[in-house]
Amino acid sequence: MSPFKISWKNIWSKPLNAALNILLIAFGTAILTVLLLASTQIEDKLDKNSKDIDLVVGAKGSPLQLILSSIYYIDFPTGNIPMNEAKKLMKSPFVKSAVPLALGDNYNGVRIVGTDSNYISLYGLKLQSGKFWEADLEATIGINVAKEQNLKVGDTFFGGHGLTEMKDEHKDHAYKVVGILAPQQNVTDNLILTGIGSVWKMHGDEGESNEHHDHDHATEAEHTHDEDREFTSLLIQYRSPMAVAMFPMMVNQTTNMQAASPAQESTRLFSLIGVGVDTLQWFAVLIMFIAAISVFVNLYNSLKERSYDLAIMRTLGASKGKLFSLIILEGLILTLIGTLIGIALGHGILHLIGNYQESSQAKMNGLLFITEEFYLLAAGLSIGIVAAIIPAIQAYQSNISKILAKN
Amino acid sequence: MISIKSVSHQYGADQALKFADWQVNNGEQWLLLGQSGSGKTTLLHILTGLLKPTDGEIKINDTNLYELSSKKLDEFRGQHIGIVFQKPHLIKSLSISENLLLAQSFAGLSTDKNRIEEVLASLDMAHKKNAYPQELSQGQLQRVTIARAVINKPTLLIADEPTSSLDDKNAEAVLALLKEQSELNKATLVVATHDKRVKDAFNLTYSLS
Numbered sequence: 001m002s003p004f005k006i007s008w009k010n011i012w013s014k015p016l017n018a019a020l021n022i023l024l025i026a027f028g029t030a031i032l033t034v035l036l037l038a039s040t041q042i043e044d045k046l047d048k049n050s051k052d053i054d055l056v057v058g059a060k061g062s063p064l065q066l067i068l069s070s071i072y073y074i075d076f077p078t079g080n081i082p083m084n085e086a087k088k089l090m091k092s093p094f095v096k097s098a099v100p101l102a103l104g105d106n107y108n109g110v111r112i113v114g115t116d117s118n119y120i121s122l123y124g125l126k127l128q129s130g131k132f133w134e135a136d137l138e139a140t141i142g143i144n145v146a147k148e149q150n151l152k153v154g155d156t157f158f159g160g161h162g163l164t165e166m167k168d169e170h171k172d173h174a175y176k177v178v179g180i181l182a183p184q185q186n187v188t189d190n191l192i193l194t195g196i197g198s199v200w201k202m203h204g205d206e207g208e209s210n211e212h213h214d215h216d217h218a219t220e221a222e223h224t225h226d227e228d229r230e231f232t233s234l235l236i237q238y239r240s241p242m243a244v245a246m247f248p249m250m251v252n253q254t255t256n257m258q259a260a261s262p263a264q265e266s267t268r269l270f271s272l273i274g275v276g277v278d279t280l281q282w283f284a285v286l287i288m289f290i291a292a293i294s295v296f297v298n299l300y301n302s303l304k305e306r307s308y309d310l311a312i313m314r315t316l317g318a319s320k321g322k323l324f325s326l327i328i329l330e331g332l333i334l335t336l337i338g339t340l341i342g343i344a345l346g347h348g349i350l351h352l353i354g355n356y357q358e359s360s361q362a363k364m365n366g367l368l369f370i371t372e373e374f375y376l377l378a379a380g381l382s383i384g385i386v387a388a389i390i391p392a393i394q395a396y397q398s399n400i401s402k403i404l405a406k407n
Numbered sequence: 408m409i410s411i412k413s414v415s416h417q418y419g420a421d422q423a424l425k426f427a428d429w430q431v432n433n434g435e436q437w438l439l440l441g442q443s444g445s446g447k448t449t450l451l452h453i454l455t456g457l458l459k460p461t462d463g464e465i466k467i468n469d470t471n472l473y474e475l476s477s478k479k480l481d482e483f484r485g486q487h488i489g490i491v492f493q494k495p496h497l498i499k500s501l502s503i504s505e506n507l508l509l510a511q512s513f514a515g516l517s518t519d520k521n522r523i524e525e526v527l528a529s530l531d532m533a534h535k536k537n538a539y540p541q542e543l544s545q546g547q548l549q550r551v552t553i554a555r556a557v558i559n560k561p562t563l564l565i566a567d568e569p570t571s572s573l574d575d576k577n578a579e580a581v582l583a584l585l586k587e588q589s590e591l592n593k594a595t596l597v598v599a600t601h602d603k604r605v606k607d608a609f610n611l612t613y614s615l616s
Contacts, residue, residue: 001505001512006498013500309498315457316555317485317514319478401458404492405448 003322007329010306017298018334024291025338025383026345029376031284033346035277036372038353041364043270046072049187050262052122054244057081057089057251058233063260064269070101070233071262073111073187076163077103080230081257089234089251094243097122099235102199105159105170110145112159112175112192114199122235123188129153130179136197140179142189151177159202170202200229288383295334295387299327303391311400324396331388332381339380343373408433409454409563409595414463416449424449426463429613431595433562436586438606439599441615447599450615451567454597456484468562485514489556489594491585493568495548497540503527503551504536510555526554529591530584546577553584557592564594570602582608 011018050071058066061078068075083100090098099122102114119125120132130153133140141151151157156174175194183189238244251259303310310323351366409431417423424446431437441447452458453465456472465472467487475483497506507523527533530550535543543551549569556564566585570578582598582605589596598605606612 001508001518006501006509009500009505010498308496312492312496312498313509313513314481315455315484315490316510317481319481321478322513401452404452404457 003326003329004333007326007333010302010326011330011333014302017302021291021295021298021334022338022341024287024294025335025380026342028284028287028291029339029342029380030345030349031280031287032376033343033373034350034353035280035284036376037346037350037366037368037370038364039273039277040370040372041368042273045186046266046269048185050266052237053235053262054238055236055248055259055261056233057086057236057257057259060256060258063258064265066233066258066260067262067265068269069103070235071187073103073113073191077232078258080232081234083229083231085255085257086231086234089236089255089257092247092250094239094247094250096237096239098237100196100231101233101235102196102230103232104163105161105199105202106163107157107159107175107192108149110149110190110192111163112139112194112199114194114196116196119193119235122237123184123186125184125188126182128180128182130177132179133194133198134178136195136201137173137175138178138198139175139192139194140181141177141192142181143183144189145192146180151180153177153180161202173198173201196231288379291335291338292383292387295331295384296390298334299331299388299391300394303327303394307398307403310395310398311403314400315404320396323398324392327392327395328385328388331384331392333384335380335384335387339377342380343376408466408468410466411454412464412466414450414453414460414465416446416453416458417461423461426450426453426615427613431597433595434590434593435611436589436596436609437598438609438612439597439615440601440606440612441599442601445615447601447615448567451565451597451599454563455488455490455565456480482515485510486516486559487562489559489561489564491549491552491556491564491566491569493571495545495552497548497551497555499540502537502539503532503543506540506551507555507558510558514559516559522558526558527551529588530554546580549573549581550584553581553588557588557594560592561594564589564592564596566596566598568600568602569598570600570605575604578602578604 050067053071056066056070058070058077059079059081065075066078069077086100089095090100097118099115099118103111105112113119117132125132127140128143130140145151149157155177157177158169158171158174160169175192175198181188236247238247248259248261251257313323314320347366347369349366350364354364354366357363409429411426411429413428415423415425426446439447439450449458453460456475459473470483472480472483497503498509501509504520504523504527507526508518511518511522523536524533527536530553532547532550532554535547535551540548540551564585569581569585573581585596585598586608588594598609
């Protein structure tokens with residue numbers, strides 16, 4: 001008869017006690033798992049999406065909001081910036097490349113991003129089928145958009161004004177899907193990309209594209225148009241590290257725009273979320289601590305009731321070490337089951353959260369496993385050992401002659 | 408063969424028990440007689456390797472019990488000594504046959520289901536092998552503890568006050584079972600008791616004063 005079976009049967013001779021212990025451990029582990037997975041996935045997404053962008057320039061307002069709207073496509077933009085001003089910055093010697101963005105429309109909640117071809121190299125985009133947008137009203141869509149909105153190359157759709165709802169559609173102009181991106185594992189999987197002129201066109205800037213290729217007499221007209229043309233923001237890559245110190249200050253002090261650094265704002269965002277994460281983490285640790293005490297009390301109490309059982313086992317030939325390992329094994333079995341259930345529960349909860357999440361940009365995936373979860377498992381098992389060690393030592397040291405004589 | 412020589416045990420500073428030398432030959436059936444407090448349980452515990460005496464030596468089959476390491480002593484006890492306690496006590500979370508399996512594996516022997524069937528059958532308890540201890544009556548539990556004591560065919564079968572809480576009829580039955588089982592398994596039997604009803608059943612007696 002294996003020690004495992006003896007411990008196992010003893011645990012389940014008191015199903016309620018066992019269930020309570022397992023529940024506490026599972027609950028604590030589940031919270032820790034969710035926190036661990038969520039923060040890893042969010043951090044990962046934040047890093048991936050901002051990896052080559054040094055600075056975002058946009059209208060004055062909250063820098064965090066500017067970053068969220070222009071890099072993660074989560075919040076609303078801070079407003080628009082005049083194209084003339086922006087063009088001046090784009091020519092600055094500090095700037096290696098600058099990508100303009102024009103936001104403000106959506107298709108069934110998917111953001112339509114007006115930009116230029118520099119966007120392709122900035123994100124290193126690759127095509128799965130079709131081609132990149134060229135003419136106005138051509139759109140290249142992210143892989144998830146293609147799947148979820150059931151769009152393929154050649155399909156047309158109407159954009160809606162705003163960022164989330166299809167309230168008033170721009171019925172005059174239909175977009176045409178000309179290409180679908182290969183999976184990029186970043187925010188572009190969930191975007192519709194088009195030329196910046198398309199977005200302008202939607203908002204009543206007629207005639208521009210008709211004359212776009214007619215440079216001869218468009219020059220004059222374009223200049224007048226340029227006065228009221230606007231971008232939402234600029235994504236900027238620096239030419240040299242020197243720019244880090246100079247360029248943002250220059251933008252903030254000499255222009256009517258603001259510069260925000262994705263790295264800084266992500267850190268700030270994380271420190272804001274971090275307070276909540278920390279609180280939850282301590283809560284989970286507290287639950288684990290209570291679980292450890294509960295396992296300890298359970299084993300300790302049952303030891304009193306079982307001292308005669310254990311003495312009998314010794315008379316049957318079990319050594320002191322055997323009793324010690326039987327008790328430790330019980331602690332381990334309880335916490336192992338609890339931890340495994342907790343990790344599974346954590347993944348399930350995260351997946352459920354992911355399914356109810358509206359923002360497709362920061363969608364959580366409960367099916368991803370990370371190596372840090374082994375630490376959770378190890379932590380759970382050490383709790384089992386720690387909780388069982390005192391009862392186990394007592395079992396080891398118990399004076400069987402005394403126990404047997406008493407009864 | 409069991410022999411104890413100049414054994415004494417000291418409890419605390421002023422309470423000492425001295426035991427007369429005792430020689431038990433294989434297959435004999437002995438009565439260990441003594442009033443409560445006379446050191447009966449102490450002697451039994453010394454005899455079974457549960458309590459190391461302050462002085463003296465105990466030999467079972469030429470093995471000096473207290474020269475063994477703690478682990479070896481436990482194993483020796485499991486293999487060569489069967490003990491029946493006053494109160495029948497089984498592990499509650501295990502079934503009857505699992506309780507007997509436990510006795511086999513704790514003694515370091517390979518598990519043998521046929522042997523379990525055989526012993527249970529000889530005690531008329533085969534039909535209860537899958538039952539749990541709380542489903543059995545006191546009398547049935549007593550039979551199972553006897554089965555557990557003889558499962559490994561011990562050299563020495565020891566019973567501590569097996570009859571004290573039983574009525575005349577059951578006391579007689581248990582004694583008969585113990586004698587029968589010790590003969591069946593070729594074990595030496597020592598029954599410790601203060602119960603006068605038991606006296607007549609034995610002709611060899613070791614008395615504690």
